[in-house]
Amino acid sequence: MRLGLLLGGGLFVLGLLSLFVGVIPLQPVDLLRDPAAWELLRDSRVPRTLAVVITGGALAVCGALLQSMVRNRFVEPMTTGTGQGAALGILFATWAAPEAGLLTKMAVASTTALLASVGFLLIIQRLPPTQPLLIPLVGLIYGGVLGAGVTFIAYQGDLIQYIDVWMNGEFSGVLRGRYELLWVAAFVAVLTYMAADQFAILGLGRTASINLGLNYEQVMIVGLLAISVVTALVVVTVGAIPFLGLVVPNIVARYAGDNLRRTLPLIASGGAALVLASDVIGRLLRHPFEIPVGTVMGILGAVIFLWLLYRPRSHAL
Amino acid sequence: MISIRNVTYDIAGKPVLCDVSLDLPRHGVTALIGPNGAGKSTLLSLVARLMPLQSGGIDIDGQDITTCDTGALARVLSILPQIQDAAPRLTVSDLVAFGRYPHSRGRLTAEDHRIVDNSLDAFRLSDMRNRALETLSGGQRQNALLAMIFAQGTDYLLLDEPLNNLDIAAARGLMTQLRTLADEQQRSIVIVLHDINYALAYADHLVVMTEGRVAATGSPKEVISQDLINRIYRTDAAVIAIGDRRLVDVGP
Incomplete structure (x- = not known):
């Protein structure tokens, strides 16, 4: 509960900060006397803040x-193939049908992201269960191989300059009219919360899931679908943000456990807060230039994570 | 009643079960015994729909498990899962509350909470209800899982070698508890056991399996004989009669 209040409060403060930090100076008092200030807020600052919040929340939920x-x-x-699969899809759509609309590219990216995730699941099923660390290692290699595929095809198709946009997420380009697809990601993430218990039960393993009457394969497919759609939407609109889905759920689990019905809201607000903090810091450090959100987040997340790891903790949750 | 009809099951081309037909009675404790590789665990997994049937059929109280809704089946039959080292960070009471999932779909009623509390009491877990699963010992963890399937409130409970890794006090405690469940709540318990003596002491019915077939069924007294031990287990341990009870002497 305390963690929830802390995250909620932090998110609110960061959100306000995000509205008033940027290249063009904007202060709360400007809103009272300058109509252009409202336009700036409506066209740039509010969309950017919302995009950050949705991306952070949805990616953290997908990680969990x-x-x-x-x-x-x-x-x-983002690092185990789904993100790279999405990039592969957009690349393919851009190369094969440059005139296609955003929705078509989106659909292609979601499909390839889903195929890439299914591929990951099939590969790790063959790994020995006694070696849990093989799963993330194989995932990183798998993601790396797909990523290399993306680069190769982009090189062949003269599309290298696009890759950077998709693979390194950042929010400086977010304007009204250019981020709205992310609402679909927000919607999907909220939908998964309806099935929070089912996903928590999956964590107990296949036998426990079937014992409790879960249609195991069906829930797995629904989960993969949700993860693929959210990942593809994020890659298409703002670009990939790696490790967010890793750091935030782990931090929340250390405090509040793995009962997803209780923790998914914490994970979502934690993800949103971390990306928002990183984005605001990235805007401030070299003002008026920006540092990409992924770079700031990597440092911030690693510091928080290390502190949590080396802090003594109790037996209870 | 669980009725198994002409079930044959191959794993990688090798037959594990060969045309098994068997009725597991309602009420009481039924023990599946037999040497390693006899197909006991496979049979249990098939009954619990953990693996798809290859041929034959299984009915539970007249309902075919292949056509019955899996959610509805979870209110009739439960199987004790095992949690490996990567246990999720759940509290004991969270885990036991998941036992009510087939009934409440995650929205626990006052009645559900009462059942969860009863179950925690019955397995002496009330003191550690807020402990994280990963901080429990193997035996305690299994106990928490037992409390979960107990809270599930099914008529049939399937357990695959639950006495592994339990000391004698814990093993006897568990078997006594299962007896109580069967006697006082008319639950039906099907349990795979390695130690024949536990089966002889606590079960109402024995099913002896060997090489994918059922070798004998009946009450412990009827089934266990010197001849059976020699023939099925290929060992010369002596069967001792003490009054009405039978005991297998493992000494040389």
Whole structure:
């Protein structure tokens, strides 16, 4: 409960900060006397803040879902093939049908992201269960191979400059009219919360899931679908943000456990807060230039994570 | 009643079960015994729909398990799962509350909470209800899982070698508890056991399996004989009669 209040409060403060930090100076008092200030807020600052919040929340939720599904704490979709699969899809769509609309590219990216995730699941099923660390390692290699495929095809098709946009997420390009697809990701993430118990039960393993009357394969497919759609939407609109889905669910699990019905809201707000903090810091450090959100987040997340790991803790949750 | 009809099951081309037909009675404790590789665990997994049937059929109280809704089946039959080292960070009471999932789909009623509390009491877990699963010993963890399937409230409970890794006090405690469940709540318990003496002491019915077939069924007294031990287990341990009880002497 305390963690929830802390995250909620932090998110609110960061959200306000995000509205008033940027290249063009904007102060709360400007809103009272300058109509252009409202336009700036409406066209740039509000969309950017919302995009950050949705991306952070949805990616963190996807990380938690995948970790429960494969019963391994060290995986997350952006680095284990789903993100690279999405990039492969957009690349293919851009190359094969440059005139196609955003929705078509989106659909292709979601499909390839799903195929890549299914591939990951099929590969790790063959790994020995006594070696849990093999799963994230194989995942990283698998993601790396797919990523290399993306680069190769982009090189052949003269599309290298696009890759950077998809593979390194950042929010400086977010404007009104350019981020709205992310609402679909928010919607999907909220939908998965309806099935929070089912995903938590998956974490107990196949036998326990079937024993409790879960249609195991069906829930796995629904989970993969949700993860793939969210990942593809994020890659298409703002670009990949690696490790977010890894750090946030692990931090929340250390405090509040793995009962997803209780923890998914914490994970979502934690993810949103971390990306928002990183984005605001990235905007401030070299003002008026920006540092990509992924870079700041990597440092911030690693510091928080290390502190949590080396802090003594109790037996209870 | 669980009725198994002409079930044959191959794993990698090798027959594990050969045309098994068997009725597991309602009420009481039924023990599946037999040497390693006899197909006991496979049979249990098939009954619990953990693996798809290859041929034959299994009915539970007249309902075919292949056509019955898996959610509905979870209110009739439960199987004790095992949690490996990567246990999720759940509290004991969270885990036991998942036992009510087939009934409440995650929205626990006052009645569900009462059942969960009863179950925690019955397995002496009330003191550690807020402990994280990963901090429990193997035996305690299994106890928490037992409390979960107990809370599930099914008529049939399937257990695959639950006495592994339990000391004698814990093993006897568990078997006594299962007896109580069968006697006082008319539950039906099907349990795979390695130690014949536990089966002889606590079960109402024995099913002896060997090489994928059922070798004998009946009450412990009827089934266990010197000849059976020699023939099925290929060992010369002596069967001792003490009054009405039978005991297998494992000494040389």
